[in-house]
Amino acid sequence: MWDAADLSALIDPDLPGYALGTKADLSQIGGLFRAPYAESFGLVSGNDPVFTCLLATAPANGAGITINSIAYTVTGHKPDQRGMVVIDLEKQ
Amino acid sequence: MSQHVASQIIAAVETRLAAVASVHIVPLFAVPLENLPAILIEDIEDETTQALGPGPVQEIHRLSFEIFGCIAAVSGFQTTAGTLRTDIEKALLAATNDVRLDGLCRPGLSRISAVFRHDAESLQKPVGGWSMKFVCTYQLKTDAPDIAI
Numbered sequence: 556m557w558d559a560a561d562l563s564a565l566i567d568p569d570l571p572g573y574a575l576g577t578k579a580d581l582s583q584i585g586g587l588f589r590a591p592y593a594e595s596f597g598l599v600s601g602n603d604p605v606f607t608c609l610l611a612t613a614p615a616n617g618a619g620i621t622i623n624s625i626a627y628t629v630t631g632h633k634p635d636q637r638g639m640v641v642i643d644l645e646k647q
Numbered sequence: 648m649s650q651h652v653a654s655q656i657i658a659a660v661e662t663r664l665a666a667v668a669s670v671h672i673v674p675l676f677a678v679p680l681e682n683l684p685a686i687l688i689e690d691i692e693d694e695t696t697q698a699l700g701p702g703p704v705q706e707i708h709r710l711s712f713e714i715f716g717c718i719a720a721v722s723g724f725q726t727t728a729g730t731l732r733t734d735i736e737k738a739l740l741a742a743t744n745d746v747r748l749d750g751l752c753r754p755g756l757s758r759i760s761a762v763f764r765h766d767a768e769s770l771q772k773p774v775g776g777w778s779m780k781f782v783c784t785y786q787l788k789t790d791a792p793d794i795a796i
Contacts, residue, residue, distance in 0.1 A: 594770075595766040599678050601772075603770060628721070630767075631768075
């Protein structure tokens with residue numbers, strides 16, 4: 556398990572992709588936003604956005620979160636068992 | 648340079664479908680998610696089923712291709728995909744001239760199968776829709792593959 560200092564270092568604002576996510580209750584959480592290139596069926600191109608943040612404050616599945624002015628819905632959680640979680644995002 | 652009858656048929660299909668949504672021959676390039684809904688034509692296959700001699704041989708061809716009515720939607724996915732399928736089938740099968748593509752193929756187009764394809768995990772939004780296999784028969788002579796007979 557990471558301690559609080561570890562966790563804050565892992566999502567430091569200086570890291571590439573750092574962003575603040577605004578949850579439905581308007582509280583903000585820091586995390587690392589990634590949207591790598593992805594394809595479906597080998598025919599449709601786009602990206603596959605994910606947000607890495609603290610598990611304790613992560614929005615639940617189905618909840619909304621706004622990152623970089625784009626509203627997303629959380630569609631999946633991938634916890635790392637050490638206090639962090641990668642959440643899958645779907646553009647609303 | 649004249650187009651082969653098979654290319655003329657694909658072009659005629661594209662023209663009719665362009666009234667429904669943007670049409671892309673894939674996978675030369677992947678279609679951006681932002682450009683959906685779109686109609687994707689793939690797996691084009693032209694088979695010579697019969698050759699009649701002598702002289703410039705008269706051939707009967709079976710041309711098949713998949714038409715994928717692809718949408719991206721968070722809600723109402725099934726309904727939107729179904730509507731696009733309906734519009735595609737109306738554009739190609741509603742009238743005799745459409746079915747025969749103005750005489751390019753006889754007896755004409757038919758949709759022999761349809762599969763619902765859906766991917767909710769890879770991209771920003773769920774994408775997919777109905778993928779329909781169409782076949783048609785056309786004839787030509789080998790000395791004039793740009794003229795349907």
